[in-house]
Amino acid sequence: MATVEKTKSVEKQKSDVVLNYFRPRKKLPTVWCAGCGNGIVMSALIRAIDKLGYSKDEVAMVSGIGCTSRMPIYLDFSALHTTHGRALAFATGIKFAKPHMKVIVITGDGDCLAIGGNHFIHACRRNIDITAILINNHIYGMTGGQGSPTTPSGSISTTTPYGNVEKNFDPCKLAEAAGASFVARGTVYHTPQLEKAITKALDHNGFSLVEVISNCHTYYGRLNRRGDAVSMLNAFKENSVTTAKAKKLSPEEMEGKFLIGTLHEDDRTEFCDEYQKVVDAHMGEK
């Protein structure tokens, strides 16, 4: 009996942590469909922020347009809800003006990689200390299931009703190649690991990307016969391989699987720090 009560109280504490970060007067439930992965990512992000002990006022959450981009509306941080694809550009302005702030961009595959693709590669290249959390559900959810840059080749969407003829992006490879100094991938099935990946990303000084593979059962799942939210989460469990385990697998065994965990990390100097060095050096000359 005592054990049960203890478990209950631990669970209550855990959920209280999340509730502490909601905007006090925001009406719930959220705009997201029942079973959407966005809520899982939101609670993992809150727990990561709580663990790192950031104050609400020092966190700035920036988003663009799409289902994912509704997240800052619910959370009690400084927030900027910006134009489609441009969250990273707005966030660059915030970080540069207030380098002490923890700037988090929450974005989706359409927002970040299609209309915002240019801003994404340049934020990576600049290595500015922003954490981008890219929830990749392989489709445009909010506008009703159109093909995005991560819609896999051959997949069905409302704009690719006979199968996508284009090749999809791997956002992690793209970020690494463009110069991001921390790149990780998680899924909405692996929640403790996701929380750790986000914690690491937030703690990293430089541009960090966490790609979160998530489920849009409403559009992607339905159009591609992937079943409900639970079966899509189970598929993430079955098809993902940790970076440690992948080392022991042959290319044949990795066929159809994707990597999760920290995929890249380096200690290249962060943009604001580098900029300050130039200022200090030249102001000293006067």
Add this chain to the structure above:
Amino acid sequence: MNRVMSGNEAVSQAVKLSRVQVISAYPITPQTSISEKLSEICGSGEMDAKFVKVESEHSAMATLIGASSTGVRTFTATSSQGLALMQELLFWVSGARLPVVMVNVNRAMAAPWTIWCDQTDSVSQRDTGWLQFYCWSNQEILDSVICAFRIAEELLIPCMVCHDGFFISHTHEVLDIPEQNQVDAFLPPRKAEYKLDTANPRTFSGGTMPSMFMEFRYKVQAAFERAQGVIDQTYEQFEQAFGRGYHAVEAYYTDGAEILLIASGSAASTVYHTVRQMRESGRKVGLLRMRQLRPLPVEGVLKHLTDGAALAVIDRNLSPGTGGVFTQELRAALHRNGVDYRVHEFVGGLGGRDITAADIEKICDDLENKTADPAGINWVGLNR
């Protein structure tokens, strides 16, 4: 053939009947269902066109500039922020004299965020060199898109057909869908005199010195000056072929009107029903429905203007610092025509707020009692 369709479906149907060859679009509410339907019928082979899925509205218009330069018929649809993102290329399309046709589903401009209807998105593009049409019914959308291709290709001026987000885009009406052979007879394939052609190579839009640039602009202006004639002629021929006609300014209950209201889009249909009811109770109120912003059909207004009537424009848009754009444009055009006539300005319905019958009756009361501000903005339904 009669069918029930939403405003957005009417667009897709018109694009199909117009035998468009290249379509490129990016999702944005409330336009999305147009491009979804088009991608579906391009994919199924129901329509022999190429649908290009792109990464932004800017790329959608860039794709059409490329395609249209080869002499094919092109189409896109967008709304609000998407239209604004295209703006650089809107100038390009008109400067390059490409007859692109676009549907803009009217939605207010952020910030703050909204997805609901007003016309600030399209009216703010009035200097980009596009013809602009405003529809109030799904049938009119279908007919206007078909006519737009003919007008654009005749004048070599791009054409924007606008309808109100949600009020029209997502509501259903019975439409008379013309037969394909009827549309083919009315709208033959595009014949581009100047195009990218490997057999006859040309270069377009290259660097232009001050000695030549103004002449390019002059020719665009000259084409706009003959636009109303081409538009009127196209709609006359459309009426002969299909039995339905439209005028640049449509007049309702204007005989002996003491109050004349000017409106466009879905607001005009509310004005129409209110005016009809007011006429039944003996009040002399009329409606002039403005179907175009570019070119502004001032002759149509002058034709129906009875001397002494109180004239008012209801604008569902705002150019901060001046006011409603239809009002400003009309005042300037009347002045240009040497007509000194008071135009009262009413601004309302921004960001999707309803312009109700009660609002319209109040506008009429204010005009009748002379309590409306004769010079400044009269706000409709504003909480302050």
